[in-house]
Amino acid sequence: MPFPHEIQSALLFDAPVHHLEAVMRGFVNIETARTGVGYNLVEAKPGVFYRLFGGGEVMVTLEYVAAPANPDVFRQPVESAITRIYCPDMANRLMRHTSHILINVSHGALSSTPEIDKMLDQIGYVRPGTTLAQFLRRIEVCTLLSRLAQDDAPASVVHWTQSNQLFPGEMFDALATGSVPGPLHIHPYLYGSGTAANGKALAGIRTFGAGHFIDREIRIEPSELPWSANFETILAFLRVATTQNGYVIPDGDTFGPEDGSLSYRVRHIAARDDDVALYELEPLLHREYGFQSDDYVPRERAFDDRSPPADLMPPAPGKRQELLDEWQAKRALAEGIGGRFEVRARNPQPSAPSPQPSGFGVRRVFGRKAG
Known part of the structure; x- marks a missing residue:
């Protein structure tokens, strides 16, 4: 579903680690300095578990487990071809890890479980935190925590559960500082x-x-x-x-x-x-x-969609206006992101018989101009 309520990561280590409290305190200090909004420590078991709440209705839990993670969780991502491309020895890394840190970031005080989600759906309750900006905020917080958790003890493997991907720990930092959405998230x-x-x-x-x-x-x-x-x-x-x-x-x-x-x-x-x-x-x-491709329409066949050649337009006035209105709406969308809208005719000869509207290639952009 769009904008998942929870973002999670698991960091796998080859040896015991003892820095969970330092991760928690470092996160609170950075977030307070950067956003001016602090976090309250709601629950703590020193060195093992911390629950924080704040930063715009964000709930954070950090848990250290002095044992390997459940291998069943990794069965699907470890078999993905992309995992073998990123890290050929991923299977060995999974087998040799001895401890792990679990990070969970969610919106609000109510957790997300299949049972709770089903109950809320039945009563028509819409969870808060269901905007793109709030989802990106959860990703940002989980990413920061996952990076901080590797400052003192680099992880062998990071499992980013939002995209169900396994990454070598040494690769995670570069992915985490990239654009969103990026290879970390897809x-x-x-x-x-x-x-x-x-x-x-x-x-x-x-x-x-x-x-x-x-x-x-x-x-x-x-x-x-x-x-x-x-x-x-x-x-x-x-x-x-x-x-x-x-x-x-x-x-x-x-x-x-x-x-x-x-x-x-x-x-x-x-x-x-x-x-x-x-x-x-x-x-x-x-x-x-x-x-x-044989279906590619060259750029030389572009024309001004505000004053299209009459021979390329549908003969019925109503259909012509409908097509012009469609182009105008699409032009507004493209220009709204700093792009440019372009229309091309498949037939290179304007004097040819009028094609159907499907004969036009409507071009859009990565933010600027048609392709």
């Missing part, structure tokens, strides 16, 4: 096999974590493009959706950066009996890797 499950006609390997992506920021997960079908290039586009799509005045790019439209180096079409895939609703991104152009 798990790219890789799938597919075989090769394209040109011999390039095919790999697709199905995300976990994107639906916490927007209302659906994201898919890119197996493509000859490197998975990392497609993953960067997924993150760009999410940044457009979550930036100030941001929005999810409409079904059938395309987007790309100002330099025209790449272009992707967005499709809104309805839920089916065998799958949930998704946003699907279809690569059309990626100049860095020499990729261009």
